[in-house]
Amino acid sequence: DIVMTQSPDSLAVSLGERATLNCKSSQSILYSSNNKNSLAWYQQKPGQPPRLLIFWASTRESGVPARFSGSGSGTDFTLTINNMQAEDVALYYCQQYYSSPYTFGQGTKLEIK
C-alpha cells in the first residue's frame, strides 16, 4: 500500500496569513497516462464528512475559494491556504488515488493563532 504522511500534525496560523500543509507519498503517484499526480485534498470540520478541495494535485474543485491551492509532484505535495479565514479551521487530509487500496494521510489540524 502507498503510505501517505502529512506534516505537521497541527498548525496554528494568524488570520490573514498563509498556511502551508505538506503531504508525502511513499512512492511516486505521477500518473503516466496524463502526466498528472493522483492526489486529492479534503477539508473536514467536526461532525461533517470530508469536503473535496483539490484533485490532480492542483485542480480546485468547483466552489472552493481561490485562496486554496495545491502544488507538488512525484512524492511531495503542498496545500496552501492564503489569507487564512476563521472558517478554514479544520482537519485537512490528502489522499492518493494512484493505486488501490486508495489511502489517506493522518491529517493536519489547522487552527487560528
Add this chain to the structure above:
Amino acid sequence: QVKLQESGPGLVRPSQTLSLTCTVSGGPINTRSFYWTWIRQPAGKRLEWIGRFFSDGGTIYNPSLKSRVTISVDTAKNQFSLELTSVTAADTAVYYCAGGVGYVHNWYDPWGQGILVTVSS
C-alpha cells in the same frame, strides 16, 4: 445534484455482521459517472478506504478487509450496501458512503453524512 445518505444499526455485537445501506438521490445509481464507495474513519484515526462498486459490476476491496467485505447494489431502490462480517471492536468507526470520481482511480465527491457504528456487547 447527487446526494448520499447512510442508514443502518448504530450498534453491532462482536462476531456479528455489520450491514449498512447508502441511498442515492438526485441521479440513477446505474450511472458510469460514479464508483460507489465505502470509507470508514475510526475515532481519531485516518480515513480507510473499504471498497467500491462500479456499474459494470466490478468490485474492488481493500485487501486488509477483503475476506470480510461485500459491497452490492440494488438498482430498483437506488441503493448500495456494505456487509462486514465477523466484526470486532476494531471495526468501530464512522462509516461513509461516497461517490468516486475519475476514470478507474478515484477521488471522492459527494459524501454521505456518515453513520457511527459501534461494535460492543
